[in-house]
Amino acid sequence: MTEQREREFAAILKSASAGRRNFLRLGAAGTGALLLPATAARAADKLVSKARIVIAGAGAAGLAAASRLAEQLDGASITLVDGRKEHFYQPGYTLIGAGLKPASYVVSTTAEYVPKGVDWIEERVAEFDPEGNKVVTESGKAIPYDFLLVATGLKLDYAAIPGMEVGEIGKNGLGSVYHSAAAAEATWRSMSDFADKGGIGLFLRPGTEMKCAGAPLKYTFITDDYLRRRGNRGKAELVYNANNKVLFSVPIVSEKVRMLFDDRKVKVNYERILESIDLGKRIAVFKSPIGPVEHPYDFINVIPPMRAPDAVRNSPLPWQEGGWAKDGWIEVDKHSLRHKRFDNVFAVGDVAGVPKGKTAASVKWQVPVAVDHLLARIAGKESTSAYNGYTSCPLITRLGQAMLVEFDYKDNLVPSFPGIIAPLEELWITWVMKTMALKPTYLSMLRGRA
Amino acid sequence: MKEFDPLIFLVVFQEMLGPLLWLLILLAVGGTLAFLRLLIKEKGIVARRLVRAELAGLGGGVLALILMAKVSSSGFTDAGGPADWFLIALVFGMGLIGSAIVVYSFLGWRTPVKR
Numbered sequence: 001m002t003e004q005r006e007r008e009f010a011a012i013l014k015s016a017s018a019g020r021r022n023f024l025r026l027g028a029a030g031t032g033a034l035l036l037p038a039t040a041a042r043a044a045d046k047l048v049s050k051a052r053i054v055i056a057g058a059g060a061a062g063l064a065a066a067s068r069l070a071e072q073l074d075g076a077s078i079t080l081v082d083g084r085k086e087h088f089y090q091p092g093y094t095l096i097g098a099g100l101k102p103a104s105y106v107v108s109t110t111a112e113y114v115p116k117g118v119d120w121i122e123e124r125v126a127e128f129d130p131e132g133n134k135v136v137t138e139s140g141k142a143i144p145y146d147f148l149l150v151a152t153g154l155k156l157d158y159a160a161i162p163g164m165e166v167g168e169i170g171k172n173g174l175g176s177v178y179h180s181a182a183a184a185e186a187t188w189r190s191m192s193d194f195a196d197k198g199g200i201g202l203f204l205r206p207g208t209e210m211k212c213a214g215a216p217l218k219y220t221f222i223t224d225d226y227l228r229r230r231g232n233r234g235k236a237e238l239v240y241n242a243n244n245k246v247l248f249s250v251p252i253v254s255e256k257v258r259m260l261f262d263d264r265k266v267k268v269n270y271e272r273i274l275e276s277i278d279l280g281k282r283i284a285v286f287k288s289p290i291g292p293v294e295h296p297y298d299f300i301n302v303i304p305p306m307r308a309p310d311a312v313r314n315s316p317l318p319w320q321e322g323g324w325a326k327d328g329w330i331e332v333d334k335h336s337l338r339h340k341r342f343d344n345v346f347a348v349g350d351v352a353g354v355p356k357g358k359t360a361a362s363v364k365w366q367v368p369v370a371v372d373h374l375l376a377r378i379a380g381k382e383s384t385s386a387y388n389g390y391t392s393c394p395l396i397t398r399l400g401q402a403m404l405v406e407f408d409y410k411d412n413l414v415p416s417f418p419g420i421i422a423p424l425e426e427l428w429i430t431w432v433m434k435t436m437a438l439k440p441t442y443l444s445m446l447r448g449r450a
Numbered sequence: 451m452k453e454f455d456p457l458i459f460l461v462v463f464q465e466m467l468g469p470l471l472w473l474l475i476l477l478a479v480g481g482t483l484a485f486l487r488l489l490i491k492e493k494g495i496v497a498r499r500l501v502r503a504e505l506a507g508l509g510g511g512v513l514a515l516i517l518m519a520k521v522s523s524s525g526f527t528d529a530g531g532p533a534d535w536f537l538i539a540l541v542f543g544m545g546l547i548g549s550a551i552v553v554y555s556f557l558g559w560r561t562p563v564k565r
């Protein structure tokens with residue numbers, strides 16, 4: 001920050017001091033205030049500030065953060081920057097791919113969640129300039145900020161797989177649930193066709209970090225169940241290709257999945273990463289310790305490598321060394337989500353370079369922490385709230401049943417309903433949660449109410 | 451989820467059902483009030499009507515389960531553990547008690563018995 005900006009900043013803080021007492025109350029009252037509509041949040045409890053806050057990305061994390069900030073700040077300028085008009089409830093993609101929901105189930109608009117008092121610039125960020133405290137949009141507009149929250153999600157890097165063409169999803173046995181709602185629907189058609197005929201079904205996960213690491217497993221289980229229901233399981237061979245030596249990063253979950261795959265006769269290859277694909281011949285080539293391995297298929301669910309969006313990757317924000325530098329994940333402290341080098345920058349959601357996370361459920365726990373730290377800074381305090389790595393995944397193991405897998409940075413299981421919903425048990429109640437309660441919970445999160 | 455807040459349930463149900471939530475709550479509260487007033491007015495339970503209401507309640511319980519199965523794209527045959535049986539019992543029970551009370555009050559207020 002320049003000296004002049006620092007002085008302005010001091011003035012902002014001064015004007016905020018009136019709100020300081022209230023700031024402390026906010027945390028305690030926060031939960032009780034949940035039921036009040038955002039507009040009813042008592043003006044007196046708001047933190048008065050003229051801070052300029054820019055939120056890059058209006059997906060799950062960006063919208064949730066905007067809602068919380070708008071509710072707790074008075075006088076601040078909050079700007080969302082994202083060119084996307086539609087909003088996608090991505091956890092629903094799996095249900096579309098399973099033939100249980102139409103593509104429309106996950107589509108809504110960004111506009112309906114942009115809170116009152118928050119500006120939305122309908123453009124993508126082209127350049128992040130944390131040294132100059134500004135972002136530049138695609139049309140060249142510079143937006144200066146006092147605080148930046150990066151919530152751009154991640155980029156599905158289909159281009160990194162030679163031979164892959166997203167336009168072919170749904171044809172010739174090619175599926176990819178991740179790509180979009182429409183692709184998830186097209187994948188369902190391919191998979192259903194496969195479940196009618198049998199053959200070789202290939203499943204995999206990328207060698208990079210990924211969002212919802214349970215999703216590739218879920219789709220394997222769902223395909224297995226459809227084959228059984230249609231009496232064709234005997235005609236099919238299902239092969240799951242793990243990128244490393246485990247099936248899931250949390251050891252106890254990995255073991256459980258190994259047992260379930262064993263039970264369902266799903267063959268597992270370890271240390272196989274999709275390298276290229278021949279869509280016409282239906283052959284996938286995997287990188288492995290013994291060199292490239294060719295694998296023919298009748299159905300494949302391609303899940304591409306995932307990296308930070310280019311604008312982030314090409315900025316000073318990512319980790320400079322270590323495993324996360326290459327793919328551009330943002331260098332934040334894993335407990336506060338504050339940038340390690342630019343202390344007025346935070347990253348939340350998929351783009352954050354933290355060990356776990358990358359689910360909507362993690363967003364739910366990350367956003368309040370980052371927001372708390374940001375508000376504390378405005379109020380001239382230090383926040384003690386910390387994100388513990390909470391990540392959750394209702395791991396569907398057959399149609400009608402799922403396991404509620406919840407864990408933290410330490411690979412501990414952290415069940416929400418201990419004694420009622422056992423974490424590694426295949427239950428209907430967990431399936432009911434996934435199909436009925438998750439979307440409403442997610443939407444409440446966008447509105448800052450859950 | 452750490453710091454789990456029961457109030458979130460209400461928020462989630464509101465998002466899930468929209469205005470229907472308030473209608474259901476209204477029906478539940480209204481039905482209960484009508485039932486209580488009927489009890490006071492008639493100074494007790496009318497056994498014959500109760501039996502009929504309970505029969506209707508059985509239907510209500512089954513209906514609640516069918517509805518649940520439809521909305522969740524699954525069935526109670528998918529039950530895999532105690533929590534599932536608990537949920538099934540809960541849904542059935544709520545359907546049963548809810549509809550029994552509503553039917554009892556409805557019958558009672560439509561054709562009051564003279565003592």
Ligand SMILES: Cc1cc2nc3c(=O)[nH]c(=O)nc-3n(C[C@H](O)[C@H](O)[C@H](O)COP(=O)(O)OP(=O)(O)OC[C@H]3O[C@@H](n4cnc5c(N)ncnc54)[C@H](O)[C@@H]3O)c2cc1C
Nearest residue numbers: 057059060061090091125152153212349350358359360361
């Ligand atoms: C198939 C699938 C299944 C999943 N299942 C689950 C599940 O069961 N449970 C669960 O909790 N989570 C699940 N998830 C993960 C969950 O959807 C994501 O973790 C969550 O959406 C992350 O939120 P986010 O805000 O970081 O990213 P997103 O919601 O993806 O939003 C990112 C936003 O940033 C915008 N953006 C990108 N680049 C720029 C730029 N340069 N400038 C401005 N804006 C930009 C995008 O347009 C987008 O609007 C699943 C995801 C998928 C794909």
